[in-house]
Amino acid sequence: MNDLKSKIEAAADAVRSICDRTPRVAVVTGTGLGGLAEAVNAEAVIPYAEIPHFPPPTAPSHRGRLLLGELNGASVAVLDGRFHSYEGYTLAECTFPIRVVRALGAETLVLTNAAGGLNPSFELADTMLIEDHIDFLSGNPLTGPNDDSLGPRFPDMYEPYDRGLMAIAREEASAGGMTLRDGVFVAVPGPNLETRAEYRMLRGFGADVVGMSTVPECIVAKHCGMKTLAFSVVTDLCDPERLEPVDIAKIIATAERGGAALSKLLQRVIPRL
Template sequence: MGIFRSQVEEAAAYIGGKLTLQPKIALILGTGLGGIVDAMEQASVFPYGDIPHYPVSTVPSHEGRLVCGTWAGKPVLVMQGRFHLYEGYTARQISFPIRVLRALGIETLILSNAAGGLNPQFHAGDLMLITDHINLTGHNPLRGPNVDAWGPRFPDMTEPYHRGLGELTVCTALSERIPLHRGVYVGVMGPNLETAAETRFLRAMGADAVGMSTVMEVITAVHAGLRVLGISVITNVNLPDAYQPAPLEEIIATAEKAGSRLVHLLSKVLVEI
């Protein structure tokens, strides 16, 4: 664990030495949702491959860049692309960027993802505020020795997604007339999509959307004391009695189409944080 800690410190020192801004807010952008970077000003770009010990994205539509700039009048750090268990990364490797962000002084983490809808009232292209999650990956980024300076051995998960940020987002969506569902996100390993039987199972558990990311990041962020806001873009709806294939190209296209509404919503939320 000492080696991991020193690697986090080395990566943070590399990035921090090049930053001209001191952001307190970071965003992690999911599949097809990298357009936020286009709205940023004074952007500095750090390819993941240039950052010491940083993982590298291998998934289509994940650019693999850390971008620092100003958006909605606030200095922000944006991860344009994330990492997944199905890529072969461990839970601890996925937690690495969160540790680096915290070391850089980040206090609030906003995550977006593309997710399959389980709630039959959802439609492709809808947005869902994540109010809670279920971890079905079988992994946990906190496994192993705990670094007490980073967080407690047994972090409380009563409110993994910050209630105040969630309420702010709901009120903002109402004022901007942007439809926003609320629901529970279930994280699975992937990379295969769910069978009809698995969809029935996940719905019976109380999940409203399913995806292959986010959960490892949120567990780490809660352990690190960050405030977390999560929003899913529903790219397809899994109806087990009328099951249809969901090609990756369609998932990415739907996420990109809904991305403009997400960008608008988050830009308004950022003003109030």
């Protein structure tokens, strides 16, 4: 854990040497959802390769850069691209950027992802506010000795996604005339998509969408004292009775279409966080 703390400090110091802005809100963009970065008045754009201990992202459409600047008056850090366990990284490595933006001063974390729609009432490009999650990933980003200076040994997940922040998101969606779904996100390891039987099982467990990220970042944010708000964009429909072959290019295109609406919502929400 001392090694983890020294790595966090090294990464944060490297970022500060380029830009000394203190972000208050950090945002992680998922597959096809990097459009929000274009709305940021960026003071610095730092490739992940220039930040110590950041691994390179390999997932399609994840650009791999940290933006520091303002979004409608809010001081933000945008992690434009994330890491996944299916890329070969440990969950501690996947969530390392969350610890770095926390060290830079961020108090609130906004997570976005592209996900498969399990709820039969959802449609392509819908945005879902994540109210809760189910973790089917292998392992936990907090496994190992705990450094109490980073967070508690046993963080409470009673409220993984902040109810006050969710209320703000609902208010702004309503004011903007946007339909905002809500539900439960389930995280699976990937990288393959699920079978019909697995979709039935996940829906039976109470999940509304399925994806391969987000939960470890939420856990680490809770561990280090950040409030979290999270959204999924539905990029494919996972009805086991009408399942069709998946085209990844279409998934990314749908994510970009749904991401445009989510970006507009976040530009209204983030200044209130």
